[in-house]
Amino acid sequence: MPVIQYLERNAKMYGNEVALVELNPDEQDKRRSNWKEAELIEPSKFEPFRREITWKVFNEKANRFANMLLDRGIKKGDKVGILMYNCIEWLPIYFGVLKTGAIAVPFNFRYDADEIMYCVNLSELQILVFGPEFTGRIEPNADAIKAGRLLIYVGDNCPEFAENYYQVVSNYPSENLNIEITDDDYGAIYFSSGTTGFPKAILHKHLSLTQAAEMEQKHHATGREDNFLCIPPLYHTGAKFHWMGSMVAGSKAVLLKGTKPATILKAMSDEHCTIAWLLVPWAQDILDALDRGDVKLSDYKLDQWRLxxxxxxxxxxxxxxxxxxxxxxxxxxxxxxxxxxxGPGCVHLGMENIHKVGAIGVPGYGWECKIVDEKDAEVRQGDVGELCVKGPGVMTCYYNNPEATAECLKDGWLYTGDMAMKDEDGFIFLVDRKKDVIVSGGENIYPVQIEDFMRKHDKIKDVAVIGLPDYRLGEKTAAIVEIKDGMTCTVEELENFCQMLPRYKRPKEIIFNTIPRNATGKIEKPKLRKMYGADQLVAQENRS
Known part of the structure; x- marks a missing residue:
C-alpha cells in the first residue's frame, strides 16, 4: 500500500502520541549567550529550539498542504520541489505532495543558484517550496523560476517574490483527501549526487517508497517503543527512508540539527532515543571525543540505546x-x-552478522544481487566485478534521460557502478566505485582497501586514496590524510606503516589535508582529483 496510508493509520490509531521532535541546540546556545539582548526581542523572532507534533497534527498539516496544492491546480504527475533544511515542516510538506498524487522532488540543500535552476528545469517543477536559508540562492533566478511556477516560502520575513507557507495553508481543510493513489503512480524524483557533472533526476513509483519503508522496519525490527534519532538531511533517500521505518512501526523520531559528539549524545539521552543512524565522520568524532575525554558516557542516560x-x-x-x-x-x-x-537496504549486513563487519552484507528484504564482469557474465566467488541489484525499489528511469537510463538499467537489473566481491559465505564486500579504480602499470588498485588499512593508524582521522597521473605507470596512488586533532605525523612515519601493504598498493605520494565529504558523508573524490590531479595531467600532456 502507498506510504501515505501508514501516516493516516497512525493518525487514527496513535493520534495523540508524539510523531516528530525537532531539536535545534545551536538556537538554544544562542538564546543562552544573548540572554539580556533576547529580553528586548519578541520571542516569536527566535526559532524554537525544541518543537514536536503528534501523528494527528502531522497528518492534518499534510492534508492542509495537499488541499492548498489542489486548489492551485496541482494534479497527478505534477512536480513539487522541496528545498529546506531539516525541520518539523519538512515531512508534512512531503506527504502533502504525495497525497495529491503529485511527485515530490527534494533538492540537495548544497546546490548553488545555477544547480537549483538546472534541477527546476530538469524536473519540470510546478511549485518550489523553500526555507529562509535559500533566499539568497533563489533570488538571482526568481523571475525565471516563477515563469509559470509558484514559489512558497517556509519561515519569517517572506521575500516579495514568494508566498508565505503559513498564510497560504492556514484556512484549508485538515481532513484526509479522497484521491486514489496506487503503487504504480509516480511518487518522487530524487537527484543523483552530481559528482560527474550536473545531477540526474531519478524517478520512483510509490511502490519504491513503500518497499523502502517496510524494508527498513523489518531490517532493524523497529517497534512501537523505539525512538529514532535522524541527523542526515531529509532530502536524501537514506535519512528519509530510515525514518519511514519508524512511520511503519508507528514510533517516535527526533530530527536533530547538529553533529557534534556532545550534541548527539545529549539528544540520545534527553529524548531517550533507541536507534541512531550515523555517518562515518560522526561516529569517528564521537570515538575521538571519548578517547580525549571531551565527553564522558557517565554524563548521559544511554542504557536504552540499542542500535x-x-x-x-x-x-x-x-x-x-x-x-x-x-x-x-x-x-x-x-x-x-x-x-x-x-536509498539504503538493497544490501544490508544484518544485526546478527556483526562477525562479518567489513562486508556490506547480503541482499536486503525483497532484493536480488549479482556481480558481473564487463560482458555481463556473473563472476566466480571471490572475483571482483560490478554489483547489480534487482527488486521493487529500482527506479523507473532517469527522468528525461533515456541514454543514461539504458546504461544502468538492463532487464530489470540496476548496474550500480560499484565494484564488489562475494566471499564463501555469500557476503558481499564493496571494493570500490568503478570510476575510482586506479589502474597503475596495468594493475587494478582499489582505494577502499588501502583506506581501510591506513585508518588503523592511531593518528589518522580520515584518509582518501585517489589516482594521480604518472608518466610511467599511467596512474599512481596518492593518499590524502587528515590527522586527528592535537596530533602530529610525518610522511616517513606513514610510509613505514604502509610497508605492511603489498608493494603495488603502497601510496606513492602522501598529502596532509582535510578530507572533503558531502552532506551524506561520502568522500568527494572528484573534488580531490581536481585539487591534486587536473593541473598535473595538463602539464603532463603538454610535456608529451
Missing part, C-alpha cells in the same frame, strides 16, 4: 571494533544502497 547503524559509504572495520569497546551492548548494522534503489 547504531551506518550507511552511505564504506565502513572501516576498525571503527566498529572501537565502537564496540565503548558500546559493547549495541547492535550494529550497515546498509548499502543508492538513490536509484530508493
Amino acid at each position: 547504531m547503524h551506518i550507511g552511505a559509504q564504506p565502513v572501516p572495520p576498525s571503527l566498529i571494533k572501537r565502537w564496540k569497546e565503548y558500546f559493547p551492548k549495541h547492535d550494529y548494522d550497515t546498509n548499502y544502497g543508492l538513490s536509484e534503489s530508493t
